[in-house]
Amino acid sequence: MTKLLLRALAGETLPTPPIWMMRQAGRYLPEYRATRAKAGDFLSLCYTPELAAEVTLQPLRRFDFDAAILFADILLLPQALGSELWFVTGEGPRLSTITTRAQVDALKPGDAIHERLSPIYETIRILAGELPRETTLIGFAGAPWTVATYMIAGRGTPDQGPAHDFKTADRAAFSALIDRITEATILYLSAQIEAGAEVVKLFDSWAGSLSDANDRRDFAIEPTRRIISALKMNHPDVPVIAFPRGLGENYKGFARATGADCVALDQSVSSEWAAEHLQIDSCVQGNLDPQLLITGGDALKVEASRITRALRNGPHIFNLGHGITPDADPDNVTRMIEAVRGA
Numbered sequence: 001m002t003k004l005l006l007r008a009l010a011g012e013t014l015p016t017p018p019i020w021m022m023r024q025a026g027r028y029l030p031e032y033r034a035t036r037a038k039a040g041d042f043l044s045l046c047y048t049p050e051l052a053a054e055v056t057l058q059p060l061r062r063f064d065f066d067a068a069i070l071f072a073d074i075l076l077l078p079q080a081l082g083s084e085l086w087f088v089t090g091e092g093p094r095l096s097t098i099t100t101r102a103q104v105d106a107l108k109p110g111d112a113i114h115e116r117l118s119p120i121y122e123t124i125r126i127l128a129g130e131l132p133r134e135t136t137l138i139g140f141a142g143a144p145w146t147v148a149t150y151m152i153a154g155r156g157t158p159d160q161g162p163a164h165d166f167k168t169a170d171r172a173a174f175s176a177l178i179d180r181i182t183e184a185t186i187l188y189l190s191a192q193i194e195a196g197a198e199v200v201k202l203f204d205s206w207a208g209s210l211s212d213a214n215d216r217r218d219f220a221i222e223p224t225r226r227i228i229s230a231l232k233m234n235h236p237d238v239p240v241i242a243f244p245r246g247l248g249e250n251y252k253g254f255a256r257a258t259g260a261d262c263v264a265l266d267q268s269v270s271s272e273w274a275a276e277h278l279q280i281d282s283c284v285q286g287n288l289d290p291q292l293l294i295t296g297g298d299a300l301k302v303e304a305s306r307i308t309r310a311l312r313n314g315p316h317i318f319n320l321g322h323g324i325t326p327d328a329d330p331d332n333v334t335r336m337i338e339a340v341r342g343a
């Protein structure tokens with residue numbers, strides 16, 4: 001096994017960590033904006049395999065990254081289950097809402113998703129043939145809780161209020177929704193692996209809002225554990241990265257409880273703390289503040305090398321704490337990579 005990312009995920013401590021970035025294909029790159037304009041809109045870009053593969057490859061032509069992440073979105077799965085989905089430019093995603101048990105029951109069965117999602121598998125097949133040999137291909141899905149928050153509210157919300165309200169009003173119906181998403185996610189990620197994804201990542205962007213310990217167990221830990229154990233039955237060698245963003249102290253034990261090979265960290269936990277409490281259980285990924293790719297300068301170099309040094313005595317994948325933003329300077333990405341490799 002020679003790919004650096006796979007070695008870190010297998011638990012190896014490496015002299016320099018593999019590097020990639022969340023949202024590495026995105027609006028901070030002029031070539032991304034050009035391809036997106038050609039596609040017309042964001043969803044057409046996701047569903048046109050040649051163009052989605054093209055934008056996945058663009059950051060690799062500029063930067064010496066160790067991984068490529070499939071270009072798609074976590075909200076394509078709810079669309080495949082029957083939610084309506086559209087993107088409002090400058091505002092973000094919109095979906096039809098779910099507020100009743102009947103609406104949960106009316107969702108399509110999990111095995112119906114492939115019809116709509118087959119272009120995503122085609123994007124992966126194209127990438128599997130085109131990626132440089134040393135680059136690892138990452139597939140992904142949203143984790144059930146985060147996906148449910150969008151399906152219930154019909155949009156992003158600051159506090160995930162509508163999802164918490166539905167959970168309180170009818171816990172059985174809410175659990176049924178989580179189960180439906182969990183089952184569909186197993187099928188979706190299995191199909192991504194069969195098409196050529198070598199690693200899969202679960203994005204639980206709103207895990208931090210599950211502040212009650214029972215809720216966290218039932219809706220963040222347990223669905224993630226179920227997905228990972230189902231994937232490992234058929235694909236024992238495919239590593240899983242879990243990103244339960246915002247867990248803070250509760251990152252502790254998450255890898256062990258879910259079977260994740262790696263936990264991705266946001267920038268609210270320190271890398272020194274992660275080295276002490278998390279790297280003993282699993283590989284860790286993270287966690288540079290994406291803001292530093294806007295501001296650059298010495299602070300960027302100091303932080304990138306500090307994180308690298310703090311995590312160098314265990315398995316580590318260098319990444320950001322969240323996605324790179326549209327106003328980031330691509331030259332700062334080059335400086336970040338130099339600082340990590342020179343640390």
Ligand code: CP3
Pocket residue numbers: 021022023024025026027036042069070071072073074075091092093140156203205323
């Ligand atoms: O990381 C990658 O580069 C892979 C592709 C990817 C996208 N979205 C592309 C995208 C991945 C892994 C995601 C995950 C995703 N999508 C999450 C979880 C991670 C996170 O960021 O918290 C969430 C919550 C979504 C839902 C979503 N998609 C939102 C809220 C938005 C609007 C915000 C924004 O940045 O505009 C999107 C749109 C989106 N997804 C863009 C990209 C590149 C921007 C679309 C554009 O070109 O206008």
